[in-house]
Structure formats: structure tokens, C-alpha cells
Amino acid sequence: MKTPFSVLSAVCLSAVFLFIGCKPKPNGTEPGGSTEDATIAYVTNGVDPFWDLCAAGVRIAEKEFNIKCEVHMPTKGVVDQKRIMEGLLAKGVAGIAVSPVDAENQTPFLNEVAQNSKLITQDADAPDSKRIAYIGTNNYKAGRALGKLVKDALPEGGEVIIFVGRLEQLNARQRRQGVIDELLGKPTQELGSVKFDAVDAKNLTAEGSKYTILDTRTDNFDKAKAKSNAEDAITKYENLKCMVGLFAYNPPACIDAIKEANKAGAIKVCGFDEQDALLQAIKEGHAQGTISQQPWEYGYESVKMLKNILNGTMPEKKFLEVPFLVVTKDNVEEFWKKKKEMAELGKQ
Amino acid sequence: MKKNTLGIFGLLIAIFVVTAVLNDKFISAYNMQNLIKWSSLYAVMSIGVAFVIITGGIDLSIGSVVGLVAVVLAYMMKVKGINPSAAIITTICMSGLIGLVHGLLITKAKIQPFVVTLCGLLIYRSLSRWLTDNQSLGPVPLEGDKGYTNLEFINQLDFIFSGKIAIGSFNLPTPFLFLLVIGITAALFLNRTIWGRYLFALGNNEDGARYSGINTDNMKIIAYVICSLMAGIAGLLFAFELDSVQPAQTGEFYELYAIAAAVLGGCSLRGGEGSILGVIIAAAVIRLIYNSINMLGISTHLEFGILGIVILLGVVADEFLKSYSAKRAAAKQQEP
Numbered sequence: 025m026k027t028p029f030s031v032l033s034a035v036c037l038s039a040v041f042l043f044i045g046c047k048p049k050p051n052g053t054e055p056g057g058s059t060e061d062a063t064i065a066y067v068t069n070g071v072d073p074f075w076d077l078c079a080a081g082v083r084i085a086e087k088e089f090n091i092k093c094e095v096h097m098p099t100k101g102v103v104d105q106k107r108i109m110e111g112l113l114a115k116g117v118a119g120i121a122v123s124p125v126d127a128e129n130q131t132p133f134l135n136e137v138a139q140n141s142k143l144i145t146q147d148a149d150a151p152d153s154k155r156i157a158y159i160g161t162n163n164y165k166a167g168r169a170l171g172k173l174v175k176d177a178l179p180e181g182g183e184v185i186i187f188v189g190r191l192e193q194l195n196a197r198q199r200r201q202g203v204i205d206e207l208l209g210k211p212t213q214e215l216g217s218v219k220f221d222a223v224d225a226k227n228l229t230a231e232g233s234k235y236t237i238l239d240t241r242t243d244n245f246d247k248a249k250a251k252s253n254a255e256d257a258i259t260k261y262e263n264l265k266c267m268v269g270l271f272a273y274n275p276p277a278c279i280d281a282i283k284e285a286n287k288a289g290a291i292k293v294c295g296f297d298e299q300d301a302l303l304q305a306i307k308e309g310h311a312q313g314t315i316s317q318q319p320w321e322y323g324y325e326s327v328k329m330l331k332n333i334l335n336g337t338m339p340e341k342k343f344l345e346v347p348f349l350v351v352t353k354d355n356v357e358e359f360w361k362k363k364k365e366m367a368e369l370g371k372q
Numbered sequence: 373m374k375k376n377t378l379g380i381f382g383l384l385i386a387i388f389v390v391t392a393v394l395n396d397k398f399i400s401a402y403n404m405q406n407l408i409k410w411s412s413l414y415a416v417m418s419i420g421v422a423f424v425i426i427t428g429g430i431d432l433s434i435g436s437v438v439g440l441v442a443v444v445l446a447y448m449m450k451v452k453g454i455n456p457s458a459a460i461i462t463t464i465c466m467s468g469l470i471g472l473v474h475g476l477l478i479t480k481a482k483i484q485p486f487v488v489t490l491c492g493l494l495i496y497r498s499l500s501r502w503l504t505d506n507q508s509l510g511p512v513p514l515e516g517d518k519g520y521t522n523l524e525f526i527n528q529l530d531f532i533f534s535g536k537i538a539i540g541s542f543n544l545p546t547p548f549l550f551l552l553v554i555g556i557t558a559a560l561f562l563n564r565t566i567w568g569r570y571l572f573a574l575g576n577n578e579d580g581a582r583y584s585g586i587n588t589d590n591m592k593i594i595a596y597v598i599c600s601l602m603a604g605i606a607g608l609l610f611a612f613e614l615d616s617v618q619p620a621q622t623g624e625f626y627e628l629y630a631i632a633a634a635v636l637g638g639c640s641l642r643g644g645e646g647s648i649l650g651v652i653i654a655a656a657v658i659r660l661i662y663n664s665i666n667m668l669g670i671s672t673h674l675e676f677g678i679l680g681i682v683i684l685l686g687v688v689a690d691e692f693l694k695s696y697s698a699k700r701a702a703a704k705q706q707e708p
Contacts, residue, residue: 248410
């Protein structure tokens with residue numbers, strides 16, 4: 025039998041929930057209405073220093089456009105992201121910018137979100153969903169720019185190997201294909217319809233190209249694995265001339281392995297993103313360069329676009345391309361300074 | 373060498389020979405150095421968890437302890453500018469303390485090891501991220517970094533934890549020396565001291581051990597302290613080896629490598645069985661499989677599959693050998 029105390033507490037709790045439930049939606053805004061007290065949300069696909077740089081852009085835009093934006097970083101994949109977004113809908117946020125973990129399979133859920141809030145995607149797209157627009161880098165184009173860096177590093181041609189966390193992600197595959205197409209002199213493909221070489225394709229080369237792409241090795245985001253992959257490549261391929269790291273931690277792992285094998289200079293490194301160790305290596309001449317997606321632009325543009333949507337101005341295009349930046353020895357100092365500022369700002 | 377260690381040693385030799393035949397660069401000095409280095413790093417963790425598994429317990433928090441120690445070390449040195457030796461002593465003490473708390477919760481509060489260490493896994497990972505605002509940190513400074521004190525000493529530490537000692541043309545990675553000292557000490561402790569016997573007795577039959585006068589609680593606590601201490605030392609080794617600590621990722625899932633090595637090396641998850649040499653060889657087998665996959669150019673997507681199959685085959689073969697030799701012994705006894 026229930027005790028009077030537990031019955032009483034159940035009644036009290038229900039009363040509290042009822043009261044909370046009856047409260048008018050605090051942050052919901054009608055289209056075209058005021059956005060003064062509206063709250064929007066920026067949802068990442070995980071936890072990473074990259075997202076802190078994005079958060080810096082969110083903070084800048086918050087002030088500039090006078091809107092409040094919550095930043096959420098789900099720790100564990102799809103489930104956590106869904107939980108967070110459901111919570112945001114329950115709170116009645118006016119708009120959400122999300123980087124879907126698994127776009128294809130999350131589409132029904134994203135549609136549900138789009139019905140109840142203004143939804144845009146950033147960093148990774150969910151093209152089949154009812155999201156209003158997508159903000160991101162053209163990863164294929166960025167891959168081609170990375171390929172150009174490799175060409176600058178190896179004007180005479182040579183053997184190249186690619187390292188990446190995982191190839192299940194569309195952005196990783198697009199980057200990789202961009203590098204391959206650029207090095208093998210293939211024509212430029214359209215972002216939406218890129219044809220991919222097999223993920224385990226080996227010794228890719230083409231007539232008239234001076235480059236051979238030996239292999240693509242993955243490490244599942246384990247940095248120790250990334251480093252041992254680089255070491256094993258040094259052992260296996262005597263004529264290896266250049267390592268290409270597609271995820272942020274890959275190039276520093278390559279640089280470490282090369283240094284320890286006393287091959288600095290003999291094997292070049294070209295990278296993606298902007299980890300300090302890579303920037304340092306670019307400065308010292310141990311790495312050719314990197315492609316930065318300027319993550320802060322993601323955060324900034326997301327907030328800006330949501331603010332405009334809430335004010336009734338829909339984006340003209342479905343895809344807003346955030347320009348990437350090629351960082352080499354020439355501009356590394358200036359870029360590094362900006363990155364430090366952004367990292368500091370993103371922490372707050 | 374004991375019979376159960378012989379099986380895993382055979383597996384090591386078999387994979388080694390097959391890879392060496394298929395790719396001649398596999399046996400190059402450089403590759404052997406790398407193999408020894410990675411095997412040592414993972415074996416240190418595995419030795420720790422072997423102690424806990426011998427008592428019939430489990431520790432799921434190893435990866436998070438590795439991460440936390442690496443993070444706290446880099447945080448103290450880089451952000452707070454604390455003297456490196458103080459940072460190292462603090463992190464070692466911290467890992468010992470974590471083990472002590474695990475042990476006390478398991479023995480005194482009678483909470484299951486799985487639950488205690490699972491909560492540990494979550495708590496330490498979260499602490500690492502909170503402490504650093506989830507920013508990557510390196511224990512060894514980059515140009516222009518401020519906050520470090522005693523740079524020369526940090527570089528010496530870098531050598532101690534991740535350097536190479538030239539022996540002729542072979543560069544022996546220093547983590548191997550850590551493994552050597554830890555491995556010998558652990559083996560002596562388990563096989564040559566009374567406490568080692570207690571640990572096995574406790575794992576075989578806890579009530580029996582308690583009734584025969586062994587302070588089983590204390591022995592269990594010691595096992596958890598050793599486990600977390602080893603994870604802490606591995607954390608230092610990983611931090612210096614990778615020169616970069618990522619609060620959300622460093623050490624993630626490493627408990628599974630450690631537990632796999634301990635089990636493959638002859639520790640029974642039911643407790644009461646295990647050998648340090650077996651665990652070290654098993655840790656080497658796992659690293660060797662990874663290395664072979666790269667050397668033979670097998671798709672990295674197949675890694676976990678191959679690892680799983682090899683471990684499974686190893687354990688099945690081991691069980692088969694055991695039951696076969698038990699039957700033979702029984703048959704011999706029956707002979708007049």
C-alpha cells in the first residue's frame with residue numbers, strides 16, 4: 025500500500041509539472057515576429073576542439089545580431105543528439121542549426137524537428153530532409169585544393185598515402201576523392217554527384233599523372249592508431265614522398281612519425297584543419313600546408329541565417345558555401361593568431 | 373614457460389612468421405622498434421587489469437584513467453606551469469587514489485566492480501573534458517607556448533617516457549624498459565610472494581580464502597590500486613608518446629584492449645587464473661595483428677574483425693588444449 029507521504033509527493037510533483045506545462049512557450053516566435061527574446065540552438069555532432077572554434081563564431085554572431093544561442097555538443101552519437109534536440113524542442117527554441125551525425129537515417133527525425141522549429145544543417149547536410157538550408161564547406165573542392173598543396177610539395181611527382189579517421193562520413197569521402205582527382209588529373213566533379221573510388225583502392229594512378237596514391241588507411245579516431253598507421257606506412261613504402269591527413273589529428277600524427285623515423289624533409293605532409301602541431305610544422309617547413317574550413321564561420325553564418333529566417337527572410341539558395349582557407353608558410357602566423365583568439369573565445 | 377602461455381606464444385610466432393614471409397620490410401629494425409613500443413604501452417595497462425581479473429573483478433575505467441592522467445599532466449604543466457616532477461607525482465598519486473576509491477566502494481560498500489568502474493569510466497572522462505574545456509593539450513611545449521616551467525627538464529622527461537636508447541643500430545624505445553621493470557615486479561609479486569598466492573586463492577574461492585584467514589578485502593583493494601596505477605603510468609607514456617592529449621578521445625576504449633590482452637594471455641574472467649608473461653605476450657599479439665594488417669595492406673575496415681577472430685581462435689584453442697591435457701592426465705591416473 026502506498027504511504028500517505030508518497031501519495032502527497034506524487035500530487036505535488038504532478039502539480040509542478042502541470043504548472044510548468046501550462047507556462048506559455050518562453051522562446052517560440054511567430055514568423056515575422058520579434059526575435060528580441062528568441063533563443064536558437066547550435067548542435068554539433070560530437071565533442072571536439074573543432075566545435076569550440078565554431079562556438080567562437082556563434083558568440084560573435086550572438087552579439088552582432090542580438091540573439092541568444094545555446095551551443096550543445098552531444099557526446100555519444102545519434103542517440104545523444106536526438107535526446108538533446110528533443111529537449112530543445114520541448115523548451116521551444118525558435119531555430120536549430122545542426123550537424124547531423126547520420127543524415128540519411130535521421131531524416132524522419134529531422135523532418136519532425138523542421139515541423140516544430142526552424143531547422144538548418146551545418147557542417148554535414150541532410151539533403152533529403154525538410155531543412156531550410158545547409159551551411160558548409162565544399163569538401164570536394166577543399167580536397168582538390170589539398171591535392172594542389174601535394175603538387176606544390178612534390179612537383180616531380182611521387183608516391184602519396186592518405187590517412188583519415190573513418191571513410192563512412194560523406195565529408196571524408198569527398199575530401200579524399202578531391203585529392204585523388206586533383207593528383208590524377210581527373211576532371212572536376214559536381215559536389216552533389218561525386219563518384220568515389222573504392223575505399224580500399226590501392227596504387228591509384230592515371231596515364232599522364234606523376235602521382236600514385238598508394239592506399240587510404242583509417243584509424244577510427246584513435247590517435248595512437250593514427251600514429252602507428254603512419255609509422256607502418258614509413259616501413260612499408262620505401263619511396264613514400266607525401267602523407268596526406270584528412271582529419272585534424274592525422275597530420276600531427278604523421279609529423280611525429282616522420283620526425284621519429286628521421287625522415288623530416290624526405291616525406292612531406294599536407295593536412296586538413298588547424299591543430300597547433302600542424303601549424304607549428306608548417307611554420308618550421310616540415311609540413312607543406314593545410315586547408316582550414318575556418319570553423320568560426322560555421323557558427324557565425326548559422327546564427328546569422330537563423331536570425332534572418334526568424335525575421336522572415338528566407339535564404340536564396342539551399343547551400344551556403346563557407347570558403348576554406350589554404351594555409352601555407354606565407355600566412356600561417358596570421359592564421360594561427362586568429363585561431364588562438366577564436367579558441368579563447370569559444371571556451372567561454 | 374607454462375602450458376597456457378605456450379599457446380599464445382605460438383600464436384605470436386605464427387603471425388610473426390607469416391607476416392615476415394609475406395613482407396620482408398616487416399622485420400626491419402624500424403618496424404620492430406615501433407612494434408616493441410606499442411606493445412609495451414598497451415602491455416603496461418594489461419598487466420594492471422590482470423591483477424583485478426585474477427581476483428574475479430573487472431575494471432572498465434582504465435581508458436578514462438589513461439585519459440585523465442594524460443590530461444591532468446598536460447594541464448598542470450602547460451596551463452598551470454607547475455613543476456613537471458610535481459605534476460608527475462600528483463598524477464601517479466591520483467591514479468593510485470582512484471584505485472583505492474574503487475577498491476573501497478567494491479569491498480566496503482559492496483557495489484559490483486562492473487558498476488563502480490563503469491561509473492568511473494564516465495566520471496573521469498567527463499572530468500578530463502571539464503578541466504580543459506575540451507581543448508587538446510600537449511605535455512611538450514610548442515614554439516610560442518607560455519606557461520611551461522623548466523623546459524629542459526620537460527624534454528628530459530619526454531626522453532624518459534618516449535625516447536629511444538641506441539644499442540648499436542637498434543633504437544630501443546624506453547617504454548620497453550618500463551614494461552620490463554613492471555612486468556618482472558608484477559610476476560615476482562604474483563608468483564613469489566604470499567600476497568600473490570592470496571590473490572589467486574581469493575579469485576578461486578573468495579569465501580574459502582576469507583575463512584582461511586586471508587583479509588580478502590585488503591587484497592582486492594590492492595588489486596584495484598595496482599590496476600589504476602598501471603593505467604596511470606600508461607597515461608603518462610601515452611601523453612609523451614603522442615605529444616598531444618585530446619580530453620574526449622585519449623584512451624577511449626583502451627580498457628577493452630587491456631581486458632582482451634589479459635583474457636587472451638590466460639586470465640580467466642571467473643578469477644583465480646593468470647600469468648603476467650602470458651598477458652604481455654597477448655598484448656604484443658594484438659599490436660602485432662594491427663601492424664600485420666598494415667604491412668599486408670589489408671583494408672583497415674577489417675581490423676576489428678580480424679582481431680576478434682584471432683582472439684576467439686586463440687581462446688578456443690587454449691580451452692581445447694586444456695581439456696585435452698586434463699583428459700590425458702585423468703587417463704594416466706587411472707592406469708595401474
